[in-house]
Amino acid sequence: MSNTFSSVPTIDFSRLQNRETRDEALSQLREAIFVVGFMYLTNTGLEDLIKKAHARLPELFEAPENVKEACNMINSPAFLGYTRLGAxxxxxxxxxxxxFDFxxxxxxxxxxQDPIWDxxxxxxxxxxxxxxxxLVExxxxxxxxxxxxFIRYVAESLGLAPTTFDEFAGRMDRLKFVKYPPSPPNSQGVGPHKDSSGFFTFLSQDNIGGLQVLNNAGQWIDVPPVEGSLVVNIQQGFEALTGGVCAATTHRVIAPVAQTRYSIPYFRGIRKDLTLNQLKHSAAHITSRIPTIDHRAKQAVDVPSEFLSPLYSCFGEAHLRNRIMSHPDVGQKWYPELYARFLKQKIEQGA
Known part of the structure; x- marks a missing residue:
């Protein structure tokens, strides 16, 4: 069988919760985790909330500039708040x-007295x-x-105890309200990347489209909107915890040309105090308990994981580096020494 994919599978959350259909749904979830790293999650019970949240986004982004700028991310060492177009x-x-980041x-x-990444x-x-x-809360x-x-079902699908990943849960998760305005053809809404802040991302899209994922053949696969669904994907934290066996998938957003696109990604966080040695030990322990590593498992080769780099003392430092380089204005204001260090590393690595 192929070790790549040409579409993103659908996982029915209600079937995971139903004792009669759970085994089949867990098998489908395992396939999605190993081969694709992305899936549609349907029948979550959050359909009305998703619709309500998207209905508020146009009003939010149409607020006067002074209202948005009053909560600009530049005010926040935690990289929370409003980011203007192109920043x-x-x-x-x-x-x-x-x-808007929350x-x-x-x-x-x-x-x-706390570590800087806290x-x-x-x-x-x-x-x-x-x-x-x-609404945010x-x-x-x-x-x-x-x-x-969901993460407990993921553990079950891998043949692990449902609570296997509980001890790695972070104290803080993140949420974005995002607007992609009409732009010139082939503009970068957001460039190729893997999500970096934790376990899994849960994304609600509007009906415009533009999300694409990269398969092992180097092809960009469209992830068209499915009303009421959440698009769920592996983040680099889960990739690191499973030693790359459950690999995150590179993805991007092509900016819309004629219409505005809105999306709401939610990022499930992971503990920031995990060191590289702890990550490697945990990964070895976890993967040794997965009964059979699927021979079609997609390996993490296209975008290196910063969280497995010896350059950083722990997950928190690697995540802080990611934030500083993604938002250089905020990084230079609140972390000038780290910004200079990380920029030097980036130049030396030719990235």
């Missing part, structure tokens, strides 16, 4: 999108628009519960 880069090129509320205040766990900046904070709470359950 973020991926694969060393400018992304044609604007966005995270799990209620994080403890960072102090000088500053990533900061407080949200909400725009002064009625109902936005309530409702959305994050609901998807967080879904993500916790």
């Amino acid at each position: 973020e880069t991926t694969a060393s090129k400018t992304d044609f999108r604007e966005q 995270a799990t509320p209620g994080m403890k205040q960072w102090t000088e 500053r990533l766990e900061g407080n949200n900046q909400y725009p002064d628009i009625p109902g936005v904070q309530d 409702e959305y994050m709470s609901s998807v967080s519960r879904l993500a916790e359950t």
Whole structure:
């Protein structure tokens, strides 16, 4: 059988929850994890919430510039808040999108005694628009519960105890509200990348399209919108925890030409204190308990994982590096020494 793919599979969440259909659904989930790294997740029970959230996005982004700029990410060492069009880069090129970044509320205040990467766990900046904070917190709470359950099904599909990955859960997850305005043909909405902040991403799309994933044959495969679904994909944290056996998949967004595209990605976080040695030990322990490594498993070869690099002391430092290089204005303001160090590394690596 082929070790690549030409479409993204669909996993029915309700079938995972049904005792009579669970075994078949777990087998389908295992196939999606090993061969594709992406899937549509349907029948989650969040369809109405997804619709409600997308209905608010045009109003949010049409707010006056002074309202958006009042919560600009430049104010936040945690990289939370508003990012104006053209202020973020991926694969060393400018992304044609604007966005709001949020995270799990209620994080403890960072102090000088804490590791520097704990500053990533900061407080949200909400725009002064009625109902936005309530919507963000409702959305994050609901998807967080879904993500916790889903990851336990992932463990089961790999032949592991359902709670295998619980100990690696981070304190903070992240959420983005994203707008891709009409742009010149073949513009980069967001460039080729793997999601970097944790376990899995849960993305809700509108009906415009533009998301593509890269298969092992080097072909870009469209991921067209499916109403009410979440597009779920492996992040580099889960890739690292499984030693690359469950590899994240490179993906991108082609910016729309005639219409505005909106999306809402939610990123399930992972512990930032995990060191490289701990990651390698955990990966060896976890993969040794997977009964059979599928011979078609997609390997992590197209984008190296920063979280397996000896350049960084732990997952948190690698994630901070990623944020600093993606948002250089924020990085230079809050982390000037680290920005200079990471920029030097990037130049030396020719990246």
